[in-house]
Amino acid sequence: MTSSPGAGSAPEISGLGTRMRTLLELLESDIATLYPALGLDGYRPRFTPVVRALTAHGPLPIRDLARAMGVTHSAASQTVGQMSRRGLVALAVGEDARRRIVRLTERGRALVPALDAEWAAVQAAKAELEAELPYPLEELVLATLRALERRPFRERIADAARELPELPELPDPPVTPA
Incomplete structure (x- = not known):
């Protein structure tokens, strides 16, 4: 796997978000190194869920595509825009x-x-990686997403902040439509 500064350690100044972005960057950059050999110059790992969803379901509205991929409408729309500019998808x-x-x-x-x-090679490599971990990474990520659906991180932060007298009272999180 490609290494980056600090990838082998977990410095105290880095938070969870930084570590998660680093992990994602390491995984995606290594996957992307396969594409030129497959004749996929300019292809990005984030395009694969779109291709897989459209292959499985056929043409979809962006909202349904986002749901099938498990991402926000905005994220799906941005990815579709990039793919459209490369001639991989068309919009109607x-x-x-x-x-x-x-x-x-x-x-x-x-x-x-x-x-x-x-995809088959990545899934085999994922299985090998997960065999080295104390918990299957995919299961841990899914369990974390479910826990955050039940109780958003923002609520957890607000509750934790109430216990710290040096922090001001945090405002209630904005209500987002379901």
Whole structure:
């Protein structure tokens, strides 16, 4: 795996978010090194969930694509925009003019066999990595996401802050529509 400064240690000044970004950057940068050998120049790891979802479900509105990928609408929209500029997906207006339907282009569909092989290799490498860990990483990430769905981190921070007299009272988190 590619190393970066501090990747082998966990400095006290780095928080959980920094460590998670470092982990993701290490994983994604190493996956990206496979793409040129597969003829996938300019392809990014974040495109694969879009390709896999569209291959499995066919054309989808961005909202449904985001749901299938487990990301926000904004994140899906940004990724789709990048893929559209590379000619991998096309957008069409849906029945409701506010909806945009995403479909793989011929160029995008042509990548599927190489991406299937890459996916199998990544899954095997993930299994090897998880065998070295005290807990399966994927299960830990999913359990963490479920816990945060039950009780957002913002609420946990606010409760912890109440116990620290040097911190001011934090405002209630904004209410987001479901």
